[in-house]
Amino acid sequence: MNLLLLEDSDFISANRVILQGRRLQHLRAVQRVEAGDSLRVGLLDGLMGEGLITALDEHHAELDVRLDAVVPDKLPLTLLLALPRPKMLKRILQTISAMGVPRLVLLNSYRVEKSFWQTPFLSPEAIREQLLLGLEQARDTVLPEIIIEKRFKPFVEDRLPALAAGSLGLTGHPGNYPDCPRAVSQPVTLAIGPEGGWIPYEVELLEKAGLQPVQLGARILRVENAVPALLARLF
């Protein structure tokens, strides 16, 4: 982790923090910090800065904290993602959090296996855990918003047009479509399909909602590669 994330409840005074649990273990076992060391800290949904470790033992760490640095901007993006298989979901939640996606819609699709919706990794606590790991990796403090939509058609027909209004709407889809644009300057709404891709009916419905199909070349990428590749190309 490249940033130690703090919450309001960690503070015992205006600039003094006490840590226990996972973050304490990580500081001791992985980062191997000692009293006197400084490290990057950030307040969840707040500023970043430096923390000086004033005391450290197996039960707690105490830090003096100075928060004076702004966090990196989010991307101007709403990302729609067909629900990936559970193992990939965990990694992708970390990825979108690390890369600065402010809003992710996890969406059903014909090729999403029904069992994927049963995974415990979709619980709010499990989602939050992966998002926090992404923030710690990238040095950001602001959690993305995650929206879960188990029904494709009502979401795309009734809610997506308003969500995508005023943005460049794109559906990533292999085929004879225009290339995905580069370095755009406006907000984007981007839909990425499941392994096996969207079915034609879904591409049509997304297009009616304002999302034009674009492609990334002849190679078919896994979702975990398509997401960073499309974000890096677009922004």
Added chain:
Amino acid sequence: MNLLLLEDSDFISANRVILQGRRLQHLRAVQRVEAGDSLRVGLLDGLMGEGLITALDEHHAELDVRLDAVVPDKLPLTLLLALPRPKMLKRILQTISAMGVPRLVLLNSYRVEKSFWQTPFLSPEAIREQLLLGLEQARDTVLPEIIIEKRFKPFVEDRLPALAAGSLGLTGHPGNYPDCPRAVSQPVTLAIGPEGGWIPYEVELLEKAGLQPVQLGARILRVENAVPALLARLF
């Protein structure tokens, strides 16, 4: 898998193939094909095309094969990568193979843990297995070349200048450097560091060998995201 990869030894005549083992199991259990089905096939290091399944049981599959389609171009890139931890190495080998990297140098660095060099995933058979999975994912037939360099300094000082000659040399490194360029038209030699980054001495040595440091923004990405992000931005 989006492509069934064949080898010369699978052919019993000019356009007839018999399969057993892993690929047979995958056809039956995952793709659930039946006699009469057609699927995409490719000859390792050769053309792609269609295969018609003429017979299928638990012991073998027999296909009539027509190979008439060229494979997608590789990227004009030599990628230098500080050896990642074993679990990530497997995924990254698949990624670079799928994304069309023709040559990968796995390199030592100060922040590469020595134990990483002991992993069985560095054996030629294990590397080849991951590369094949990447080709099957992306629909390509040509294996990338993998070069293993356990000593940073002799490689960067003695071999890298010739390897990078005539290409745009870049080192991905967070910091106050120019942005990574977009959509370049010339060949590229790109070095991506370990978790924790290159140390300054390494950045200097890479620069002397012709690789200029460039950055991807304030966010620190995991190597598995930095690779697809940098490739998508560069090409």
